[in-house]
Amino acid sequence: MKLLVILVIALAIIAIVQLSKVYEFTRALRKSKEEEISPADNKLQANLMLVWMFVFFIGTIWLYIRYGHYLPEPASEHGKDVDWLMSLNLWMITVMFFIMNSMLFIVSWKFYYRKDRKARFFAHDNRLEMIWTLIPGITMAFIIVFGLITWNKITGPASADAITVELYSKQFDWTARYPGDNGEFGASSYNLISSDNALGIITKDKIASKIEEIDAEIEKVKASLEENKKLATMPESYVETLQDKIYRLERHKQRILDLGESKLPSGKSNWETGGDDRIAKGEIHLPVGKEIEFIFRSQDVIHSAYMPHFRAQMNTVPGLPTRFKMTPTITTKEMREKLGDDEFNYVLLCNKICGAAHFNMQIDVVVESPEDYEAWLKKQKTFIAQETAPAASPATADTTATPAAGAPIAAATN
Ligand SMILES: [Cu+2]
Numbered sequence: 001m002k003l004l005v006i007l008v009i010a011l012a013i014i015a016i017v018q019l020s021k022v023y024e025f026t027r028a029l030r031k032s033k034e035e036e037i038s039p040a041d042n043k044l045q046a047n048l049m050l051v052w053m054f055v056f057f058i059g060t061i062w063l064y065i066r067y068g069h070y071l072p073e074p075a076s077e078h079g080k081d082v083d084w085l086m087s088l089n090l091w092m093i094t095v096m097f098f099i100m101n102s103m104l105f106i107v108s109w110k111f112y113y114r115k116d117r118k119a120r121f122f123a124h125d126n127r128l129e130m131i132w133t134l135i136p137g138i139t140m141a142f143i144i145v146f147g148l149i150t151w152n153k154i155t156g157p158a159s160a161d162a163i164t165v166e167l168y169s170k171q172f173d174w175t176a177r178y179p180g181d182n183g184e185f186g187a188s189s190y191n192l193i194s195s196d197n198a199l200g201i202i203t204k205d206k207i208a209s210k211i212e213e214i215d216a217e218i219e220k221v222k223a224s225l226e227e228n229k230k231l232a233t234m235p236e237s238y239v240e241t242l243q244d245k246i247y248r249l250e251r252h253k254q255r256i257l258d259l260g261e262s263k264l265p266s267g268k269s270n271w272e273t274g275g276d277d278r279i280a281k282g283e284i285h286l287p288v289g290k291e292i293e294f295i296f297r298s299q300d301v302i303h304s305a306y307m308p309h310f311r312a313q314m315n316t317v318p319g320l321p322t323r324f325k326m327t328p329t330i331t332t333k334e335m336r337e338k339l340g341d342d343e344f345n346y347v348l349l350c351n352k353i354c355g356a357a358h359f360n361m362q363i364d365v366v367v368e369s370p371e372d373y374e375a376w377l378k379k380q381k382t383f384i385a386q387e388t389a390p391a392a393s394p395a396t397a398d399t400t401a402t403p404a405a406g407a408p409i410a411a412a413t414n
Contacts, residue, residue: 039114046112053105057098064094071308072339075346075367077327079311081150089143154312158293158325165284165292167348168199169316170299172357174348175199176280178377186274186383189259190319191252193299201274201383207260214253221245278380284348285366286328287373293325306351307365309335313351328367335367 074083111119158164164185166177177199179185186201192210193200225242228234286292296305298316306313314322336344350361368376 037113042112042114046109049105049112050109053101053109056101056105060097072335073330074309074311075328075330075335076310076312077329078150078153079309079326079329081153082311085143085146085150088146092139092143154324154326156325159291162291162293162325163287164295165286166199166295166297167284167305167316168297168299169303169305169350169361170198171301171355172350172361173281174284174305174350174361174363176284177201177383178278178280178380180276180278180382182276184264184268186277187259187262187264188274188297190299191256191259198299199279199297199383201277202259203274203383204260207256210256211253214249214256218246218249218253221249275383277383278377279383280380281363283364283366285368285373285376287370288328288331288367290370291325291327294323296322301354302352303350303354303361304352305348307346307348309346310365315352331367331369332365333368 074080164179166185168175168177175198177185186203188200189202190200192202192206194206194210197206221242225239225246228238228242294305294312294314296314296316298318300318302318303316304313305316310326310328312324312326314324316322330338332344332346335346336342346365346367348363348365350358352358354361366376
């Protein structure tokens with residue numbers, strides 16, 4: 001099949017070359033010069049310009065109608081502003097598109113070359129310069145000012161009663177964290193990230209076990225140093241390397257100890273409030289009509305949290321928490337009714353190609369009444385419950401209800 005296509009293309013090229021040779025030959029017979037194009041040819045080209053303009057315009061309008069509405073109505077407060085801005089921009093571009101292209105094609109059609117006509121030439125025109133500087137300038141200023149107003153609505157400080165949700169990205173899934181019953185987020189640090197503490201939440205236990213781990217490592221290096229010192233052939237540089245390693249481990253240990261010492265803005269210790277934070281995976285719930293402040297963190301590479309129906313997107317950057325706020329306005333149930341689709345779900349998906357399983361980095365977002373939301377949140381595992389539960393069946397652990405921190409472990413794993 002491929003060969004056939006190549007053959008057809010090759011034959012077509014040969015045919016065109018042959019045809020142009022025939023054309024040149026007949027021209028030679030007619031004794032006209034090669035660069036001489038007849039007035040009839042010029043007229044034909046001019047008319048074709050006009051025909052092409054209409055084909056081009058009709059095609060563009062068709063694309064607008066066919067692909068112009070790819071998302072349902074915005075389901076967040078600022079979403080309406082984003083859509084308004086988007087439409088404003090699109091309208092400006094569209095109007096400009098038709099004006100510019102009409103000018104290009106109509107001028108080519110109207111002023112095609114005729115022997116008896118001469119073009120007017122001028123090198124400079126202040127009025128024209130003014131027009132094509134001022135109009136784009138004012139338009140750009142308009143777009144930027146309105147864009148900034150909307151941007152500030154999304155990224156400005158959240159109100160005091162806003163619900164904070166942390167979205168944590170790593171290759172290749174999302175973890176959501178909600179403040180626990182004390183209403184306050186526990187602090188976290190990349191220093192404490194481990195297989196059973198993906199979010200690096202600071203608790204006393206986590207600090208202690210990390211210190212233990214580092215101490216053991218220091219002992220190991222010290223022992224190796226002592227042993228090597230006994231050897232006469234030991235190069236000086238190797239001793240230095242080991243000493244440097246010990247120094248680095250001590251420094252790391254101090255950093256972990258500092259984590260336990262520092263305080264949250266509320267005056268509580270760093271490790272005090274994280275234990276009751278609630279962890280949700282596979283799905284997040286949001287209450288309708290309440291302001292939500294999202295905080296994004298990333299463990300490995302840059303991901304991008306994209307919630308198209310809320311017109312919200314933010315990069316998640318390792319080492320640099322990012323944020324935005326939004327207020328959902330339409331519940332999942334209402335949206336399903338609007339769309340006539342019982343299967344519809346809002347989604348949170350990764351919009352940055354972040355690796356092999358990037359396509360799979362998608363979870364559902366459920367918007368519901370504040371009461372339903374509270375009930376759902378109560379069912380989510382607290383960090384403490386999660387860490388004391390055996391890591392046996394993560395699949396069922398995600399959906400089963402668990403009591404608050406401090407409850408018997410058996411109950412937490414049911
Ligand atoms: Cu990703």
